[in-house]
Amino acid sequence: MPAKAVLSRVGDKWSVLIVIALRGGPLRFNEIKRACGTISQRMLTLSLRGMERDGFVSRKVTPTNPPRVDYELTPLGHSLRGPVEALGQWAYQNHAAILAAQAAFDARAPE
Secondary structure: OOHHHHHHHHHHHHHHHHHHHHOOOOHHHHHHHHHHOOOHHHHHHHHHHHHOOOOOOOEEEEEOOOOOOEEEEEEHHHHHHHHHHHHHHHHHHHHHHHHHHHHHHHHOOOO
């Protein structure tokens, strides 16, 4: 199923945070890492490579000493911003209801 492969990438927690981080324009690796919070260097590298392979992110190397590497959303990556931002807004608006549902479930669930 084609949708499954796409959803596994765009539904990934780190991919969503990377799209949000890059929505304002190009960033360097460490800037993305800071914006994503607790992501490890290895996971960020893997996520960026996967997103680059899938066409969501472009990588530009500027030959300086040390080399400067910038990441930026491609047009395809920008097309993902709308759904990602809508999902983020939904999560923000429903956070309290989700916490309440979890607390109610935990209160009745046998240990």
